[in-house]
Amino acid sequence: MTAPRPGGSADRGFSFNARRVENGSLALQYLLSGITKGSIYAVVAIGFNLIYSATGIINFAQGEFLMLGGMVAVTLAVYVPLPVAVTGAVAIVALVGCLLELTFFRRLRRHSVLHLVIITMGLAIVIQEAALHIWDEKVRSLPYFTGNEVSSIRFLGAAISPQVLWVLGTVGLVVLGLHFFLRHTLQGRAMRACSSNPEAAMLAGINIPNMRTLSFGLSAALGALAGCVISPMTMTHYEMGAPLAIKGFAAAILGGLGNPMAAVAGGLLVGLLEAASVSRLPAVYNDVAAFAILLLVIFVRPQGLFGAPAADSVREH
Amino acid sequence: MAGLCLLGTLLVMAGLCLLGTLLFTSSCAPPPSAEPVKIGALFSVTGPASFLGAPEEKTVQMLVEQINAAGGINGQKLQLVVKDTAGSPEKAVSFAKQLIEEEKVLAIIGPSTSGETMAIKDLCQENKMLLVSCAAAETIVNPVAKYVFKVPQKDSQAVTWIYRTMKEKGISNIAIVSSTDGYGAAGKKQLEDLAPAEGITILANEVYDKQATDLTDVLTKIKGNSSVQAVVNWSIVPAQSIVAKNMKQLGLNVPLFQSHGFGNLKYVQQAGVAAEGILFPASRLLIVEDLPDGHPQKEVLATYKKDYESRYKEEVSTFGGHSYDALMVVVEALKKAGEADREKVRDALETLTGFVGTAGVFNFSATDHTGLDLTAFEMLTVKDGKFVMYKK
Numbered sequence: 027m028t029a030p031r032p033g034g035s036a037d038r039g040f041s042f043n044a045r046r047v048e049n050g051s052l053a054l055q056y057l058l059s060g061i062t063k064g065s066i067y068a069v070v071a072i073g074f075n076l077i078y079s080a081t082g083i084i085n086f087a088q089g090e091f092l093m094l095g096g097m098v099a100v101t102l103a104v105y106v107p108l109p110v111a112v113t114g115a116v117a118i119v120a121l122v123g124c125l126l127e128l129t130f131f132r133r134l135r136r137h138s139v140l141h142l143v144i145i146t147m148g149l150a151i152v153i154q155e156a157a158l159h160i161w162d163e164k165v166r167s168l169p170y171f172t173g174n175e176v177s178s179i180r181f182l183g184a185a186i187s188p189q190v191l192w193v194l195g196t197v198g199l200v201v202l203g204l205h206f207f208l209r210h211t212l213q214g215r216a217m218r219a220c221s222s223n224p225e226a227a228m229l230a231g232i233n234i235p236n237m238r239t240l241s242f243g244l245s246a247a248l249g250a251l252a253g254c255v256i257s258p259m260t261m262t263h264y265e266m267g268a269p270l271a272i273k274g275f276a277a278a279i280l281g282g283l284g285n286p287m288a289a290v291a292g293g294l295l296v297g298l299l300e301a302a303s304v305s306r307l308p309a310v311y312n313d314v315a316a317f318a319i320l321l322l323v324i325f326v327r328p329q330g331l332f333g334a335p336a337a338d339s340v341r342e343h
Numbered sequence: 344m345a346g347l348c349l350l351g352t353l354l355v356m357a358g359l360c361l362l363g364t365l366l367f368t369s370s371c372a373p374p375p376s377a378e379p380v381k382i383g384a385l386f387s388v389t390g391p392a393s394f395l396g397a398p399e400e401k402t403v404q405m406l407v408e409q410i411n412a413a414g415g416i417n418g419q420k421l422q423l424v425v426k427d428t429a430g431s432p433e434k435a436v437s438f439a440k441q442l443i444e445e446e447k448v449l450a451i452i453g454p455s456t457s458g459e460t461m462a463i464k465d466l467c468q469e470n471k472m473l474l475v476s477c478a479a480a481e482t483i484v485n486p487v488a489k490y491v492f493k494v495p496q497k498d499s500q501a502v503t504w505i506y507r508t509m510k511e512k513g514i515s516n517i518a519i520v521s522s523t524d525g526y527g528a529a530g531k532k533q534l535e536d537l538a539p540a541e542g543i544t545i546l547a548n549e550v551y552d553k554q555a556t557d558l559t560d561v562l563t564k565i566k567g568n569s570s571v572q573a574v575v576n577w578s579i580v581p582a583q584s585i586v587a588k589n590m591k592q593l594g595l596n597v598p599l600f601q602s603h604g605f606g607n608l609k610y611v612q613q614a615g616v617a618a619e620g621i622l623f624p625a626s627r628l629l630i631v632e633d634l635p636d637g638h639p640q641k642e643v644l645a646t647y648k649k650d651y652e653s654r655y656k657e658e659v660s661t662f663g664g665h666s667y668d669a670l671m672v673v674v675e676a677l678k679k680a681g682e683a684d685r686e687k688v689r690d691a692l693e694t695l696t697g698f699v700g701t702a703g704v705f706n707f708s709a710t711d712h713t714g715l716d717l718t719a720f721e722m723l724t725v726k727d728g729k730f731v732m733y734k735k
Contacts, residue, residue, distance in 0.1 A: 052567045055593070059559040066556050163393030165580045167613055175615035176591035187592045259588075260556035261581040261613060265391065269554040304560040310523060310550040312560070 051183030056301045058186040064297020065193040066260060069252040070274025071281065071289035072200055073245050079208065079284050080217045080241030082139050086146040087126075088249055089271025090153040095119045095250025096262030097157060100166045108169065112254045116247045123246025127239045150267065157264040168257040189258050196255045197290055200248060204286045217241055221284070280320050282333025291332060296320070379415075379422035380683045382407075382673065383448035385438055385463075386477075386666070387455045390429035391524070391553075394580060394607070395455040398663030399477055400425055401655055402647075403452065403670050409650070416677050428454055432462035439463040443470045449683050452669040453477050455662075458525045464491050473689050475673055477665040479603075480529055484712040490689060492712040494668035496626070496702055496719045501603045502533045504624035504720045505575060506541035511735055512598070514572040518547035518565045520558070520586060522578035527553065530577030530602050546571055555582055559589045566595045575600045584614040591617045598622060603720070606661035611725050622733055624720040626702045628664045629730040643699050664701030671700060672707075672714075 070092060077085045099115035106114070130145055170177070171192045178185040208214040219227040220237045228234055253262065260266065273296065281292025296316055303315030323331060384403055387396035407423045415421060424446050426438035435454045442448050443466070450473035454460050457480030467474040468488045476483050476493040483493045509517065519534050521527035527550065538545050546568055549561050565571055574597060576586045583601055590599055601623040608629075611618045627634060631644045647667055651659045676692035677683065695714070698705040703719025722733040 052563060055563045055566070056560060059557070059563055062559055063557045158389060163389060163397055164609060165394075165584075165613060175588045175617035178592040178594070180594070185593050187588075256556070259585075261584065263581065266554075270556065301560040301563075304564060308549060309520075309561045309564070310552075313552060 052305075054182055055184040056305045057298070058184050058190075059304075060298035060301030061194075061294060062186060062190045062259075062297070063300055064277075064294035065190055065197060066256050066270075066293075067273045067277040067296050068290040068293025069193055069197050069200075069256060070249075070270050071277035071293045072197065072204070072286050073249040073252060074275060074278040075284055075286050075289055076204070076245040076248065077241050078278075079221050081131075081142070081238050082221060083131075083142045083146065084275070084283075085242075085245065086143065086271060086275075087150040087153060087267075088245065088274065089267030089269070090150050090157075091119055091123065091246045091249025091267075092253035092256070092270055093157060093262065093264060093267040094122060094153065094246075095253030096168070096257040096266070097161055097166070097253075097264070098250070099254045099257065100168055100262055101161070103168060108171070111168075112251070115254055116250045119250035119253075120243045120247035123249075124239050124243040126246075127242035131238065131242070132235055150271070154264055154267060161264065163264065165261050165263040166257075167261040168254060170258045171255070187259065189255070193255050193259075196251060197293075200251070201286045201290055213237075213240070276317065276320055279330055280323060282330025285332055288330060288332035292330070295331075379420040380677065381422045381424055381446055381448040382670070383439075383442035383446060383451040384423060384425045384666075385428050385435055385442070385451060385453035385455075385459065386425065387430035387459070388425075388427040390431070392430040392456045394660075395477070395662045395665075396427070396430070396453075398651075398657075398660050399453065399455055399666035400427075402651060402663040402666045405650060405654055406667065406670055410674065416674055417681060417683075419683060421674075424448060428459055430456060430459070432459045435459035436462050436466065439466055439472075443467075443472050449473070449677070449685055449688065450475060450673045452666060452673065456525065457483065457529060460493070464488060467491060471685065473673070473685055473692070475669040475692075477662070477669050487710060487712050492672070492692060492707070492714075494672065494700065494702060494705070494713070494715075495665045496603065496715050497713060498529055498533045498602075499537060500715075500717055500720055501624045502530070502537050503541070503717065504722055505534075505600050505622075506537060506543050508622060508722050508733070509543060509573060509600070510541065512573075514598070515542060516544050516546050516570050517573045517575060518549070518568070518571045519545055519575050519577070520549050520551060520561060520565070521576070522553040522555075522582050523550055524553045524579075526602075526604065527578050534575060534577065551578075551582070553578060553582060555585065557589065558582070558585050559593060562586070562589050562593055562595055566593055571597060573598045573600060577602045577604075579604050580610055581613070584610055584618075587614040587621060588617040603661065608658040608730065609660075611728060611730070618725045618728070621725045623723055625723050625730070626661050626664060626719060627721050628659060628661050628701045629723060630721065630732055633732050639699055639704060640701075644701060647701060661701070668700035668702050668705070672698060672705060 073088045077083055095115045098118050099111045102111035102114045131142060170189050172188040178187050208218055216232045217237050219232055220234050224234055277293035277296045278289045280295060281288030299316040299319055300312045303312045386400045387393060388400045403423060407421045411420045428435040428438060442451055452475045455477050457478040460476040460478045460483050468490050471490055474491045479495040479498050481497050481499060521531040547565050551558055551561050576583055583605055587599060599621050601621055603623060603625050605623040606625040606629055627640055628644050631648050634641045648659045672692060675698055676688045676695055679691040680687035693707055693709055696706040703715045705714035707714040723730050724733040
């Protein structure tokens with residue numbers, strides 16, 4: 027097959043051969059488009075897992091960590107090179123995450139998970155308002171890490187922005203890192219122990235409050251990193267957190283909470299579902315289609331596609 | 344114990360929220376000398392339409408200071424009462440009531456968005472309150488309400504410019520993409536309504552979520568239709584920059600037309616090199632340097648641009664220009680009326696002609712409460728990261 031040329035021979039004729047090539051490259055383009063969206067959702071979804079793993083809380087302020095990460099990095103990038111700005115943003119937002127846990131969550135000794143989840147919603151609003159006052163209402167973005175706004179990698183008539191590869195690369199590294207941390211380090215195992223059985227973990231000498239602070243810090247750091255890598259594509263502004271958090275949360279649920287790898291699969295799946303829906307239905311229905319399928323999956327497998335069935339039943343006690 | 348702690352946390356949060364709200368609704372009150380004339384202003388300084396409200400608020404604060412420093416109007420100083428509606432029609436209604444009943448202002452300028460303006464149109468009409476809106480929708484002045492005016496160009500005029508430019512370029516088959524919010528929906532309707540008369544065929548018409556983070560799938564669909572000769576996008580930031588970037592990344596190399604909402608150099612910077620060649624209708628405020636010296640608007644535009652940019656250290660936008668026009672037509676009518684009597688000021692405004700503002704030369708009449716015609720627009724394009732006049 028020759029490389030298809032969009033806008034070429036299909037202009038007026040219905041040469042079926044040309045059509046088929048064109049359709050093939052279009053299908054590939056939808057696929058890449060789904061991966062582009064999915065990579066954004068995946069990188070957001072991973073952040074939900076860590077706090078959930080350690081505390082059982084769904085942190086609805088996760089989107090705000092992304093926003094803060096992007097905002098801080100954009101601000102720093104004026105003065106220092108990009109890699110330093112991103113590192114600085116991750117460090118600062120991690121600190122913010124730890125401070126939030128120390129200020130708000132540590133005080134609630136006998137919490138119910140529901141209380142804490144509601145507090146994360148309140149925090150999301152407060153952080154958003156704070157960002158509006160610290161910065162302003164304007165939309166900003168980091169420069170593309172490779173190339174610029176128009177560069178794309180082309181193959182077989184389809185194209186993808188190099189930034190998507192950066193996002194996917196980040197996702198890969200974060201998943202590997204988390205896997206290693208949670209399975210093979212003492213701290214990571216202690217964190218998982220806090221989640222599965224807090225009383226037993228305490229009896230085993232694990233400092234549960236410190237573990238929770240650590241999980242907030244790490245989660246904030248992951249969020250900030252995600253906020254930086256997606257900033258060139260999605261752009262960064264004070265209101266970006268909530269909609270991203272909803273999509274990321276959906277992706278995390280679809281994959282199965284508590285498992286970073288599953289979150290990635292969930293994210294990519296939501297992205298692909300949206301792209302598939304756009305290819306057949308008017309674009310305005312893409313959320314409807316994606317979420318309808320999400321609901322169907324949850325009806326059949328409440329624990330998510332890759333979640334362990336018993337994982338969430340321990341939390342309510 | 345836990346309950347107490349939770350209560351404490353909630354109180355702290357509530358306190359923070361309240362503090363935020365207080366900060367938003369501060370009103371500016373210069374020290375009055377001999378009964379100032381109160382002008383009310385409703386702008387969405389924060390929230391989703393803050394890209395409109397923020398420069399609008401900055402502009403009127405600056406202008407009122409300038410006017411007062413020069414001795415005021417008819418010997419009276421102006422007092423500005425600004426309320427931040429955060430883009431919410433409900434807030435616009437309650438603030439409008441406050442301005443009418445408590446503050447008893449001479450006139451209200453704003454709100455920033457069409458939705459908010461329509462929410463208070465009847466309220467102002469019933470209370471005989473002069474309203475000069477900074478929003479674009481046709482319905483604000485059609486049908487004409489005696490006390491309601493607006494200063495931005497109409498959406499339909501922008502669409503007419505876009506379609507005529509297309510015809511000059513030999514384009515007749517187009518695709519429309521627009522956002523799900525009110526701005527996108529209003530533009531989409533005008534684009535659909537005017538297409539047949541201008542000989543334009545709409546081959547694809549897609550609506551996307553205004554919070555969309557990536558639009559390559561929607562644009563892939565358009566790329567799949569090889570008869571599309573141009574794309575029109577009707578949305579605000581960040582989507583209008585994302586469309587531009589995604590089109591170039593996909594290799595969808597047809598001209599991209601944007602709405603007049605693209606009129607801020609910041610958006611060009613966000614889209615970077617992807618913004619090159621974007622076509623959009625806008626007022627001449629963005630290309631002051633390109634205007635010939637004798638142009639009637641040149642002096643007004645250059646002065647406003649210089650004052651705004653030196654004071655706020657940011658690029659001037661056409662939105663700030665709308666609040667300039669809204670305030671200045673009221674001021675001009677006030678001068679003409681000679682006293683701060685609302686009825687007289689309204690009559691003076693309705694008969695105001697030849698007033699040079701940032702959007703164009705205003706000629707109000709009993710049937711035309713916008714006062715602008717097609718000449719208030721110019722087709723602009725982006726070249727080397729700057730706005731320039733589009734030449735065939």
